[in-house]
Structures are given as structure tokens and as C-alpha cells.
Amino acid sequence: xxxxxxxxxxxxxxxxxxxxxxxxxxxxxxxxxxxxxxxxxxxxxxxxxxxxxxxxxxxxxxxxxxxxxxxxxxxxxxxxxxxxxxxxxxxxxxxxxxxxxxxxxxxxxxxxxxxxxxxxxxxxxxxxxxxxxxxxxxxxxxxxxxxxxxxxxxxxxxxxxxxxxxxxxxxxxxxxxxxxxxxxxxxxxxxxxxxxxxxxxxxxxxxxxxxxxxxxxxxxxxxxxxxxxxxxxxxxxxxxxxxxxxxxxxxxxxxxxxxxxxxxxxxxxxxxxxxxxxxxxxxxxxxxxxxxxxxxxxxxxxxxxxxxxxxxxxxxxxxxxxxxxxxxxxxxxxxxxxxxxxxxx
Amino acid sequence: xxxxxxxxxxxxxxxxxxxxxxxxxxxxxxxxxxxxxxxxxxxxxxxxxxxxxxxxxxxxxxxxxxxxxxxxxxxxxxxxxxxxxxxxxxxxxxxxxxxxxxxxxxxxxxxxxxxxxxxxxxxxxxxxxxxxxxxxxxxxxxxxxxxxxxxxxxxxxxxxxxxxxxxxxxxxxxxxxxxxxxxxxxxxxxxxxxxxxxxxxxxxxxxxxxxxxxxxxxxxxxxxxxxxxxxxxxxxxxxxxxxxxxxxxxxxxxxxxxxxxxxxxxxxxxxxxxxxxxxxxxxxxxxxxxxxxxxxxxxxxxxxxxxxxxxxxxxxxxxxxxxxxxxxxxxxxxxxxxxxxxxxxxxxxxxxxxxxxxxxxxxxxxxxxxxxxxxxxxxxxxxxxxxxxxxxxxxxxxxxxxxxxxxxxxxxxxxxxxxxxxxxxxxxxxxxxxxxxxxxxxxxxxxxxxxxxxxxxxxxxxxxxxxxxxxxxxxxxxxxxxxxxxxxxxxxxxxxxxxxxxxxxxxxxxxxxxxxxxxxxxxxxxxxxxxxxxxxxxxxxxxxxxxxxxxxxxxxxxxxxxxxxxxxxxxxxxxxxxxxxxxxxxxxxxxxxxxxxxxxxxxxxxxxxxxxx
Numbered sequence: 001x002x003x004x005x006x007x008x009x010x011x012x013x014x015x016x017x018x019x020x021x022x023x024x025x026x027x028x029x030x031x032x033x034x035x036x037x038x039x040x041x042x043x044x045x046x047x048x049x050x051x052x053x054x055x056x057x058x059x060x061x062x063x064x065x066x067x068x069x070x071x072x073x074x075x076x077x078x079x080x081x082x083x084x085x086x087x088x089x090x091x092x093x094x095x096x097x098x099x100x101x102x103x104x105x106x107x108x109x110x111x112x113x114x115x116x117x118x119x120x121x122x123x124x125x126x127x128x129x130x131x132x133x134x135x136x137x138x139x140x141x142x143x144x145x146x147x148x149x150x151x152x153x154x155x156x157x158x159x160x161x162x163x164x165x166x167x168x169x170x171x172x173x174x175x176x177x178x179x180x181x182x183x184x185x186x187x188x189x190x191x192x193x194x195x196x197x198x199x200x201x202x203x204x205x206x207x208x209x210x211x212x213x214x215x216x217x218x219x220x221x222x223x224x225x226x227x228x229x230x231x232x233x234x235x236x237x238x239x240x241x242x243x244x245x246x247x248x249x250x251x252x253x254x255x256x257x258x259x260x261x262x263x264x265x266x267x268x269x270x271x272x273x274x275x276x277x278x279x280x281x282x283x284x285x286x287x288x289x290x291x292x293x294x295x296x297x298x299x300x301x302x303x304x305x306x307x308x309x310x311x312x313x314x315x316x317x318x319x320x321x322x323x324x325x326x327x328x329x330x331x332x333x334x335x336x337x338x339x340x341x342x343x344x345x
Numbered sequence: 346x347x348x349x350x351x352x353x354x355x356x357x358x359x360x361x362x363x364x365x366x367x368x369x370x371x372x373x374x375x376x377x378x379x380x381x382x383x384x385x386x387x388x389x390x391x392x393x394x395x396x397x398x399x400x401x402x403x404x405x406x407x408x409x410x411x412x413x414x415x416x417x418x419x420x421x422x423x424x425x426x427x428x429x430x431x432x433x434x435x436x437x438x439x440x441x442x443x444x445x446x447x448x449x450x451x452x453x454x455x456x457x458x459x460x461x462x463x464x465x466x467x468x469x470x471x472x473x474x475x476x477x478x479x480x481x482x483x484x485x486x487x488x489x490x491x492x493x494x495x496x497x498x499x500x501x502x503x504x505x506x507x508x509x510x511x512x513x514x515x516x517x518x519x520x521x522x523x524x525x526x527x528x529x530x531x532x533x534x535x536x537x538x539x540x541x542x543x544x545x546x547x548x549x550x551x552x553x554x555x556x557x558x559x560x561x562x563x564x565x566x567x568x569x570x571x572x573x574x575x576x577x578x579x580x581x582x583x584x585x586x587x588x589x590x591x592x593x594x595x596x597x598x599x600x601x602x603x604x605x606x607x608x609x610x611x612x613x614x615x616x617x618x619x620x621x622x623x624x625x626x627x628x629x630x631x632x633x634x635x636x637x638x639x640x641x642x643x644x645x646x647x648x649x650x651x652x653x654x655x656x657x658x659x660x661x662x663x664x665x666x667x668x669x670x671x672x673x674x675x676x677x678x679x680x681x682x683x684x685x686x687x688x689x690x691x692x693x694x695x696x697x698x699x700x701x702x703x704x705x706x707x708x709x710x711x712x713x714x715x716x717x718x719x720x721x722x723x724x725x726x727x728x729x730x731x732x733x734x735x736x737x738x739x740x741x742x743x744x745x746x747x748x749x750x751x752x753x754x755x756x757x758x759x760x761x762x763x764x765x766x767x768x769x770x771x772x773x774x775x776x777x778x779x780x781x782x783x784x785x786x787x788x789x790x791x792x793x794x795x796x797x798x799x800x801x802x803x804x805x806x807x808x809x810x811x812x813x814x815x816x817x818x819x820x821x822x823x824x825x826x827x828x829x830x831x832x833x834x835x836x837x838x839x840x841x842x843x844x845x846x847x848x849x850x851x852x853x854x855x856x857x858x859x860x861x862x863x864x865x866x867x868x869x870x871x872x873x874x875x876x877x878x879x880x881x882x883x884x885x886x887x888x889x890x891x892x893x894x895x896x897x898x899x900x901x902x903x904x905x906x907x908x909x910x911x912x913x914x915x916x917x918x919x920x921x922x923x924x925x926x927x928x929x930x931x932x933x934x935x936x937x938x939x940x941x942x943x944x945x946x947x948x949x950x951x952x953x954x955x956x957x958x
Binding site (some may be wrong): 019051052053055057067068072073074075076077078079080083085086087088089090091092093094095097115116119138157198221315316318319321322323324325327329330331332334336337338341344345 | 364430438558565566567569577580581582583584585586588598605610611613616617618619620621622624625628629630631632633634635636637638639640641642643644658664752753755756759760781792793794796797798802803804805806807816891945
């Protein structure tokens with residue numbers, strides 16, 4: 001018999017985790033993307049983000065369907081293939097007070113969408129850009145994408161012979177201010193990175209290796225669960241302490257890189273590679289290039305800059321959403337038109 | 346202009362020195378692109394305007410930064426005709442490359458003002474020649490050698506002013522306005538005008554009949570180009586997000602918009618109430634517009650044919666996901682790259698159906714600079730009212746040339762932000778279905794991201810959806826949304842700008858046209874009446890979907906001539922899809938698609954041929 005149900009655990013704004021859930025996933029069972037959706041739910045819940053303050057943006061593909069599977073209380077825009085960046089740019093310009101979370105895939109970003117991706121990174125728009133990266137096109141049954149590694153093998157036996165595009169190296173070089181790579185199977189690392197992403201102001205670009213259980217999880221694939229479990233090489237251990245948390249973490253200061261985030265949170269990166277400095281842009285790119293040569297898959301936070309102005313700062317737009325400014329602020333008065341007309345006579 | 350084979354228009358007849366031709370001729374200035382003649386031409390145009398004489402100016406320029414031939418025509422017309430005229434009677438030949446051809450293109454009795462050493466007189470004995478030592482005159486008034494190329498242009502302004510009897514004080518005002526804040530620049534330029542004026546006065550005895558005499562037809566009128574007028578309309582519509590990619594001939598539309606935004610839309614704290622973004626391409630530009638429109642902003646982009654092609658996929662998303670946005674298309678000559686600096690009305694069909702699937706768009710068709718302003722701000726209201734992309738089709742002729750106009754009127758109505766639910770309304774309603782036809786007009790209610798209510802959110806997608814914005818592949822649900830979209834489009838007929846009845850009499854013959862064709866068509870109807878004694882009615886279409894008045898107009902005429910500036914009779918084709926079958930056979934086509942603006946003579950001649958007159 002039903003008795004009084006226990007009060008569910010709520011977050012700092014009083015919402016239970018169920019308020020962060022979405023519709024039932026229609027992706028394959030075991031798909032890495034579902035794990036990422038779960039971590040997004042956890043991160044948003046734990047950070048106490050109001051769902052109504054989030055815009056979920058995506059392009060086309062398996063990855064781009066996933067915004068339907070988390071945070072139903074947030075507006076969502078599943079746009080066209082490879083064009084999530086431009087739609088998100090417009091939406092953020094219309095309402096800079098919103099948190100934009102873009103979910104894309106490796107095909108959506110790196111093949112058809114590479115043009116919009118690189119320009120997005122240049123702007124440092126305030127948004128989180130997640131690539132759910134499995135190296136293949138799932139919805140069209142398993143063709144290689146442009147993040148597939150050289151030598152990676154398709155189920156059909158086809159070998160990829162073209163070099164992959166490293167989205168993290170690109171993002172760092174072009175101006176994104178929080179760049180990292182993670183693995184959908186690494187709950188702890190991904191959650192910490194997502195929470196830090198929520199605290200960051202500027203473009204966050206996270207490339208999350210997310211195995212495709214149907215088309216790219218076999219022997220010979222470099223984006224399989226097995227391969228990632230064996231070859232994931234964290235460059236740092238990511239810890240995140242939210243501004244509202246009061247946790248003393250006892251780290252050896254020489255081993256930790258502490259980054260103060262814009263909202264008062266701190267990102268703690270415990271160094272795993274010798275003296276890796278995540279604020280050194282040139283070194284970050286070089287480290288990624290060297291990893292390719294050594295066939296290593298680095299994960300962790302590669303680069304962070306908490307000071308660079310965002311796109312809306314550069315445009316010097318008002319703090320209020322442009323979308324809802326009153327008529328008195330957006331339609332110049334009759335005297336303005338009269339003076340223009342007088343000048344044209 | 347370098348087309349020596351143009352026949353002398355019948356309206357002119359042979360010119361002689363004995364008869365004066367007052368305020369009814371065209372001046373053509375032949376120069377080299379990049380030589381800085383634009384200011385001089387503008388001063389000339391404004392001087393004729395300042396004399397109270399109706400005037401229009403057209404720049405016929407190459408797709409080039411500097412070095413290729415360019416022509417500027419100024420038409421003075423006591424009758425107020427402002428369309429292109431086939432022939433120009435007064436030539437200012439400053440480009441040695443085209444001088445011979447330019448000379449040969451003059452009608453008998455025309456006038457040639459040219460650099461002395463070109464010796465153009467050798468080519469025509471039936472033209473009045475005024476050779477001028479431009480370089481020598483310029484050198485005398487402009488000690489600084491590197492400025493001479495620019496200042497030389499002002500010398501021809503002086504020569505022309507003297508020969509055509511322009512009032513020098515009016516010209517002075519024009520120069521003053523052109524160089525508003527710079528006294529030194531004014532002195533130099535007006536000095537050159539006077540030097541040219543004096544030279545002509547001291548050297549020539551007037552042998553030609555062309556004269557500008559004061560009238561009172563321009564008082565209170567303005568001069569502006571269509572792109573600036575569209576930009577002005579957008580600013581007075583309260584546009585907040587502008588995303589664009591440079592392309593001729595639409596670039597100046599966004600530049601004008603941006604200038605006005607900087608002027609009128611900065612808060613006392615120095616913050617902008619707008620965002621202008623030069624995007625990486627047209628795909629991104631329209632993506633930003635639709636993203637901004639979705640989030641509630643009034644957003645626009647401006648482009649031309651090639652950009653329209655690139656925007657195709659997003660246009661379909663805008664239609665199907667029902668996103669507001671305004672897209673200006675300043676049409677140029679297609680297909681493909683075509684002739685980027687020449688005009689055409691050849692994007693109508695592609696814009697009306699832009700994108701794959703059953704897609705239809707609302708298209709506004711301004712026919713004057715005043716309408717560029719009015720339809721521009723109307724477009725923003727319509728886009729939000731109808732929750733769909735609205736296209737404004739201008740063209741290079743309307744957009745980049747200067748036109749005389751009545752001053753623009755301040756918008757009467759407040760901004761129409763369309764059907765947007767607030768958190769309070771959601772609370773009262775207990776939720777909503779984004780794509781449900783709650784009011785029977787085919788338009789659903791929407792919410793904006795950030796609306797503070799747990800039931801505010803919905804999922805926007807270009808994939809199949811039901812009326813609650815849920816994903817669907819169910820035949821009935823999909824079709825219900827498509828049918829509602831069709832009803833919404835049908836409803837739009839009543840909301841878009843109504844056609845203008847320009848002439849409505851008892852004639853059995855009617856004319857239909859849109860956009861910049863209007864200028865020439867009005868003039869040609871006068872020709873037709875004068876020369877053939879035929880009176881015809883004329884309705885100008887201002888929007889697609891077509892208002893019912895257009896059906897009625899076709900129904901009440903036996904033959905309807907559809908005049909447009911493209912090869913494939915695009916307006917006529919669009920009408921065919923709309924009209925009852927027995928009315929389609931009434932339509933006839935008059936077309937012009939060589940890249941030059943249509944002229945009245947072309948229309949009248951075609952009409953006469955088709956009517957067997």
C-alpha cells in the first residue's frame with residue numbers, strides 16, 4: 001500500500017531532479033549521448049540552474065535529437081544541419097540573459113557545420129557548445145565523419161585514411177575561452193567539466209567522445225568504449241567547487257591549478273601531465289598536436305581564459321534582452337524622422 | 346552610354362538650336378569607375394532638384410573597384426517622369442576609352458562636352474560640341490596634384506551649369522551640402538565649379554536648345570535611394586538584430602541601417618539597443634535572424650540573388666517552424682553571379698517558394714522609395730503577426746539610385762508584436778499548444794525563451810511535428826499542421842499591403858506590374874494615350890500572396906498586360922497559379938531583362954505590337 005512518499009531531494013532553488021528531465025530517449029540503448037544527457041541533467045540540477053533560463057540548441061543528427069531527452073522545461077530549438085551556431089548566436093543576441101546550451105555531433109560540427117563552428121569560436125559568445133563525438137554518422141548508418149582517426153575501421157572493414165579535425169585545437173586557436181575533452185563513460189570528469197562550463201562566461205567548447213554502440217563500437221574503432229577505456233589519457237583531474245558550496249579540498253598546492261570563475265566558483269585542475277598550464281594557449285595547441293603524433297587521446301580541461309570579453313560585451317548591447325525592449329526604446333520618436341526628412345530636402 | 350545602336354526615341358524628334366527644350370532631357374556623364382565623380386553627379390542632380398525641376402539620377406556602373414567605364418544619367422522632366430530614358434541628349438565625356446562610342450550614341454542635335462584633346466567633333470557633325478581643357482582649368486584652381494582627379498569632376502559641374510542655365514547659387518548650395526562640415530574642401534570644390542562656369546561663359550556661345558528653367562515642383566520633396574529608405578523603415582520598426590553578409594547591391598541597405606541605429610538607438614549610458622553582426626556568409630546571416638526571431642527579437646538581413654539561394658534551407662525552416670524574420674532582397678541580374686551591378690526583378694518566383702517541400706513565403710514589393718520605407722516597417726509587423734519570414738523585394742534600380750519622393754510619414758500604429766503569451770497568461774490558461782489554431786486564423790500562440798513559467802517551453806523543430814510541437818510521423822498530425830499553414834497563408838492575403846489602383850477607368854485593357862517597373866509604366870501609359878489614343882487601367886501589386894482585388898482586376902479586364910523585368914514572366918507565372926483557369930488566358934507579357942531599368946518606350950512599343958496598333 002502506498003504510504004506517504006518521501007520528500008524528494010531538492011537543489012538550492014528547491015527543484016527536484018525530475019524537473020530537469022526530458023522526454024524518453026529514442027536513441028539506441030547504451031548510446032553515449034544518453035549518458036551525456038544524464039550528466040547535463042545532473043550538472044544543471046546540482047548547479048541549481050532555473051530550467052526556464054536555458055535555451056537548448058541543436059542542429060541535425062543523433063546528437064541533435066538529444067535536447068528532447070533532458071530539461072523539458074527549457075525552450076529548445078532543433079534547427080538545420082550544421083547551423084546550430086548561427087541560430088544560437090541570434091538567440092543569444094536577442095536575449096543575452098539566457099544560458100545557451102548547444103548540442104551538436106561530429107558530422108553536424110566538423111563536416112557540414114565546420115564553417116559556422118569556426119566563426120562561432122571566434123566570437124566567444126556566451127554559450128556551451130557540446131560535441132557528442134562518435135566519429136560516424138549514425139542516422140545514415142555508419143559513414144565516417146571528419147573526427148575519425150587515421151586507421152580507424154568501419155564495421156564494413158573500410159579504413160579511414162584522412163586525418164581527423166581536432167575541434168579542441170581549433171577552438172583554442174580561434175578564441176573559445178573554455179576548451180576541453182571528455183568521455184561519456186567518465187561520469188566524474190564530465191560532470192565536473194559541465195558544472196564548470198555552466199559557471200563560465202564565454203564560449204565553452206567540450207568535445208565529448210561518445211561511442212556509437214550500433215556503428216562504431218567494434219574492434220578497430222578508435223571511438224569505442226573499449227578503446228576509450230584503454231587509451232583515455234587525462235591531462236588533469238577536473239574538480240569544481242560551486243560558489244554556493246563550502247568545501248575545503250585538501251590539495252597539494254604545487255599539484256593544483258586553481259581557476260577563479262566569473263560567478264565565484266572555482267575550477268581545480270590537478271596536474272597529471274608535467275606542469276600543464278591551461279592558460280597557455282600555444283602550449284595547449286602544441287600538447288594536442290603532440291598527442292596526435294603519439295596516438296594518445298587526451299581528456300581534461302585544455303584551455304581556459306576567464307577574462308576575455310564575450311561577443312555581447314564587444315557589441316556593447318544593453319543588459320536587458322533586446323527581444324523585449326519596449327517600443328519607446330526601439331522606435332525613434334517622430335522628431336527623429338522629421339530631422340532626417342529635413343536633411344534630405 | 347556605350348551602346349551606339351540605340352535608336353532615337355520617337356518622343357524626341359529632331360532637335361534644333363532654334364527651339365528651346367526646357368526641363369525635358371537627360372544628361373549622361375561618362376567617367377571611369379573610382380574617379381570620384383559621384384559627388385559631382387550628386388551636386389548636379391541636387392542642383393536640378395534645387396531649381397524646382399523633377400529629376401532622377403541613375404548610376405550605371407561596372408562590377409569593379411576602379412578603372413572600368415561608368416555612366417551617370419540625370420533626367421530632368423517637367424512632367425515628373427523619373428524612369429530611365431533610352432537616350433540622353435547632353436553628354437559629358439570624360440572617359441577616353443568610351444568617348445567615341447558615347448559620342449556616337451548621342452541623338453542628332455545632342456550636346457557633347459568633352460576634354461578638348463579627345464577631339465570628338467570629328468565623329469559627329471550633327472551634334473553641338475563644347476570642347477573644354479579640363480586638365481588645364483583644374484590645374485589652375487587645384488595646386489595639389491593628387492587632388493586634381495577629384496576636383497576635375499567639379500569643373501564639369503560648372504561647365505554644365507553654365508550651359509544649361511543652372512542658377513549658380515543653387516549649385517553652391519548643393520556643393521555646400523555635399524561637403525557639409527569641411528570649409529576647405531568646399532572652397533576647393535566650389536572654386537572648381539566657378540572655374541568651369543567662367544570658362545564656359547567666356548568661351549562658348551550657346552548653340553544647343555537644352556535649358557533648365559526654374560519650376561516649383563520639388564518644394565517639400567526629398568531625394569533618397571531605396572536602400573537607405575528600407576534601412577530607415579527597419580529602424581523605425583524597432584529592429585534589434587541585424588545579421589548580414591556584404592553583397593552588391595544590398596550592402597548599402599545594411600550600412601544605412603547601421604548608421605541610423607548608431608544615431609538613434611544608443612541609450613544615455615552609451616549602450617546599444619541593437620546588435621549588428623557581419624556574418625561569415627548568408628547561411629549564418631539568416632540563421633542568426635531566425636534564432637533571434639525565435640527568441641523574440643525583431644531581426645533582419647539583407648542580401649541579393651546569390652545570398653537568397655544560400656538562404657534556401659533556412660527559409661524552409663522559418664516557414665515550417667514558424668519563425669519571424671525580415672529578409673530584404675535587393676535584386677540584381679541573374680542567374681548565378683549574373684551582372685552584379687545591373688538590375689532585374691528575377692527573384693520573385695524563387696523567393697515566393699524558397700526552399701524544398703511545400704513552402705510559401707510572404708513577399709512585399711515596394712514600388713517607390715516611400716514604399717521602401719513603409720513596406721520595410723510593415724514587414725516587421727507582418728513577420729511577427731504571421732510568425733513567418735517576410736521577404737521585401739527591392740532591386741538595384743530602386744535601391745541604389747536616387748529618387749525624388751514625398752517625405753516619409755511617421756508610422757501610425759504601434760508595433761504589432763504578434764501572438765506572444767506571457768507567464769501570467771500561461772498561468773491563467775494552464776498551458777498552451779504552440780501550433781494549435783486557437784483563434785481560427787491559422788496562427789498559433791508562441792512563448793519566448795525566458796518566460797518564467799514551467800509550462801512556457803516548447804520544442805522548435807524543422808522535423809514533423811504536431812500541434813503541441815511534439816515530434817510526429819503520424820500522417821494525420823503532420824497533415825493537420827500543413828493544412829493550418831496553408832490557411833495561415835490564405836489569411837495573409839488580407840493582411841499584406843493591398844494593391845494600388847493607379848488608373849481605373851472603363852478600359853478593357855489592364856496593366857499589372859510590381860516594384861520599380863512602376864516609374865516607366867506610368868510614363869508609358871501617357872505615351873499610349875497620346876500616341877494611340879488608347880486608355881488602359883493599371884493596378885500595381887504590392888505583395889504576395891495576392892490580395893483578392895488582384896483577382897477582381899483581372900476579372901474586369903479583357904486583356905491584362907503583366908509588365909516585369911525578367912525573362913520568364915515570373916509575376917505572370919505566379920498569377921497563373923492563383924487565378925481561375927478562364928482568367929489565365931487574359932494575361933499577356935511585356936518583359937525587359939537586359940540589365941538596364943525598363944523604360945517607357947519599350948513598354949509602349951511592345952504594347953503597340955501586341956495590340957496590333
